[in-house]
Amino acid sequence: ARGKTQLRRKRFADRLRNNFHKSIEMAISDPLTGLYNRRYMLSHLETIMRENATTRKTVSYIIVDIDYFKLVNDEHGHDVGDEVLKQFGVRIQNNIRGADLACRYGGEEFVIVMPDTDLSFALMVAERLRLYVADEPFELEIGPRKLNLTISIGVACSETLDETPAELMRRADQALYRAKRDGRNRVVTDAA
Secondary structure, eight states: OHHHHHHHHHHHHHHHHHHHHHHHHHHHBOTTTOSBOHHHHHHHHHHHHHHHHHHTOOEEEEEEEETTHHHHHHHHOHHHHHHHHHHHHHHHHHTSOTTSEEEEEETTEEEEEEETOOHHHHHHHHHHHHHHHHHSOEEOSSSSSEEOOOEEEEEEEOOSTTOOHHHHHHHHHHHHHHHHHTTSSOEEEOOO
């Protein structure tokens, strides 16, 4: 009887622990792509910028938008769009360092936070990702077997110790809008 009671308690404790870990994961990650979510990224960026202000290191912020993604959903359906987003999340993860943070910002926008990274290195990573997406069609299980897409990217790097995360994000966002306005499928940077 004691053995059975101990086993029941152990199973119950294991279920509680698993549920706790699942809840934490759901709170910080995007369920579709498995990348971090916007809320976690904002908290992480704030922490990194606060720490880097004391160490005088730079933080690079990359925002990525899949060009004409609405057409993918409209022409091929949301299942194909979801598959593209999942694969795109994998492509981002394969092109960044372990110290970098990749997240789904919303819809078809993604963000990469790169601590202790200067602008030239961030631009190199952004361009490598842009080429990887443009040169390698998305292999799909459903709908069209291959789908060629491009991305537009905005890059900003913290340049002053008192710059806020909101200012850094705004500059990268402006660079992204310029990339879209200037023809898409390009990397644009915005200086402070």
